[in-house]
Amino acid sequence: MRNMTLAHVAQVVDGQLVTPAGTEALKNTEIQGAVNDNRKVEKDFLFIPMVGARVDGHDFIEDAFSKGALASLSERELDNPTGPYIIVKDTKLALKQIATDYRMQLSIPVIGIIGSVGKTSTKEMLASVLGTKYEVLKTEGNFNNEIGLPLTICRIKDEHQVAVVEMGISDFGEMHRLGDIAKPDYVVMTNIGQCHLEFLKTRDGILQAKTEVFEHMNKNGAVILNGDDDKLINADTLGIRRIFYGLNGQEVSASDVTAEGMTGTRAVINAFGDTFEANIPLPGTHNVMNALAATAMGKELGLTDDEIKRGLEKASTIAGRNNVIEVRDITIIDDCYNANPVSMKASIEVLGKAPGRSIAVLGDMGELGEDERQLHYEIGQALEDNHIGYVFTVGELSEEINKSLSQKNSSCMAHHYADVEAMLEDLLPIIRGGDTILVKASHFMNFSTVVEAIKTRFE
Incomplete structure (x- = not known):
């Protein structure tokens, strides 16, 4: 990172640069990157430890040094550090300050x-x-x-x-x-x-x-x-x-x-x-x-x-983002990273155009506010409009999808479950060659386990 020497970084974050004996000359060395995960540290990177709900990144500062980190930030003084560090009040704020300064260059x-x-x-x-x-x-x-x-x-x-x-x-x-x-x-x-x-x-x-x-x-x-x-x-x-x-x-x-x-x-x-x-x-x-x-x-x-x-x-997508996976003669649409009403309906439209039987495995959509139940209920119409054959829903809010289909006397074969494990017990045995399966929910539903279960069953 051009011009981002340790001395300059310390100035940018209004921090105190501490250089243990033998490391004083490093203050004029440029960092080559910045990460908050010690597993991603490369030579001459700046490690930015963050305090989370379960893990304190400060516990991994020495590991970062052992992997080649040039220096670390810290919200407290360190005992016998093996490399230079910069004391700051808030490492998350310091990260933003570093990026803002670097962007200007x-x-x-x-x-x-x-x-x-x-x-x-x-x-x-x-x-x-x-x-x-x-x-x-x-x-x-x-x-x-x-x-x-x-x-x-x-x-x-x-x-x-x-x-x-x-x-x-x-x-x-x-x-x-x-x-x-x-x-x-x-x-x-x-x-x-x-x-x-x-x-x-x-x-x-x-x-x-x-x-x-x-x-x-x-x-x-x-x-x-x-x-x-x-x-x-x-x-x-x-x-x-x-x-x-x-x-x-x-x-x-x-x-x-x-x-x-x-x-x-x-x-x-x-x-x-x-x-x-x-x-x-x-x-x-x-x-x-x-x-x-x-x-x-x-x-x-x-x-x-x-x-x-x-x-x-040559464009492609990434796991969990409308990613089409072929397992033998079964197609999985892995779209389980996130969900909202617009993306849910778009994915159902894609499923509706697939050849063979169509199966939608849907979970709750988060952060929808006071109309969350109605917005889930409306997904039922999209499933009906696109002639989806089987619908498996999981979660408290997604029960509204199932309710919508039931009240419409829909031709969709709809089933609702309180948890993923119970749903998989019924889903996996009915899947057969030629099926296309959409897996979609907000990230907190952890529907990646559904994708992995289907893949494991048929690989």
């Missing part, structure tokens, strides 16, 4: 990915597109909060030419703090959906919270907006240039969209007057929208149509 474009649904998938697709021309740093997994974002900024190296960072919030003010760290040159906004309603209350509240980022943007940059979203089409970007994408005649749009089952979707992409066909290797209309966002950003950064096409056609 960077000259590469930083692209922030924001929205209620599709941030991670859009981030992966955009990185794939930009990777055909540039060396890209992207957020790992879902590191998009007030710890994950600064850690991502600290991963940017001299060889990187563009950074794609995911920015996730759940309350007012958070985007101000994230925006102040990332100071994005560009922002891609996927949509304003029904999530984090527990704190943000309404879609207008969500819009207000997410658009806090505009106050921290490069005023000469651009905002890439989903023009099919009724809230974003009129979003006030504080004078920053707007570019719209969507299926309804936006500056970047798609036509002749053809579903290819679980293998993906074919579409003709129309971008600022240029046209090309792409085979997007991810199923669902929502992934066409992600491709349009990536196309708009690719155009903005000077990519050719051929480079954009190649990037779209």
Whole structure:
């Protein structure tokens, strides 16, 4: 990390640099990265211990030194440390201060990915597109909060030419703090959906919270907006240039969209007057929208149509994010990392287009506020509309899905369970060759165990 010497870091965090005997000269050495997990320490990294509910990172400072850490932060004096450390009041705050200072030294474009649904998938697709021309740093997994974002900024190296960072919030003010760290040159906004309603209350509240980022943007940059979203089409970007994408005649749009089952979707992409066909290797209309966002950003950064096409056609997703897994002749749609009403309905639509029998394994969606039961109840209509054959629900709130189907006298074979173990006892024996199984719930439901159980049974 250029210019980030220990002496400079100590100044940035308003901390006291302590150099045990023999380490005084290290104060002018640059750190090569910063991590809060001692297992990820590399040579000359800065270790940032954090105090959690169950684990105190300070207990692993010496392990970090043994793995090559140049120095550590600490909220207290250390006994006989084997390396330099910087005493600070709050290591989490210090991490943000370090990332903010480092960001100010960077000259590469930083692209922030924001929205209620599709941030991670859009981030992966955009990185794939930009990777055909540039060396890209992207957020790992879902590191998009007030710890994950600064850690991502600290991963940017001299060889990187563009950074794609995911920015996730759940309350007012958070985007101000994230925006102040990332100071994005560009922002891609996927949509304003029904999530984090527990704190943000309404879609207008969500819009207000997410658009806090505009106050921290490069005023000469651009905002890439989903023009099919009724809230974003009129979003006030504080004078920053707007570019719209969507299926309804936006500056970047798609036509002749053809579903290819679980293998993906074919579409003709129309971008600022240029046209090309792409085979997007991810199923669902929502992934066409992600491709349009990536196309708009690719155009903005000077990519050719051929480079954009190649990037779209090699795009992939990550575990738990609409990830299609083939186990013998069974297809699993692993979408169990997170869930809200918009993403739940989109995944059910994908399942409805699958060949063979369709099975939906659904769990509770979190942070939906006072309307949480009604929002779960409405999922039943999506299952009915998409002619899903079997529905297995788990959790107190998901019982509303089952109730909805029962009251509609639905043709869906619906079953509800209090826990995953009981559900699996009934689910696993009925699965047969040719089935497609959607597994989706909010992360706290731990539905990754469902995916693993199915894989283990049939591998």
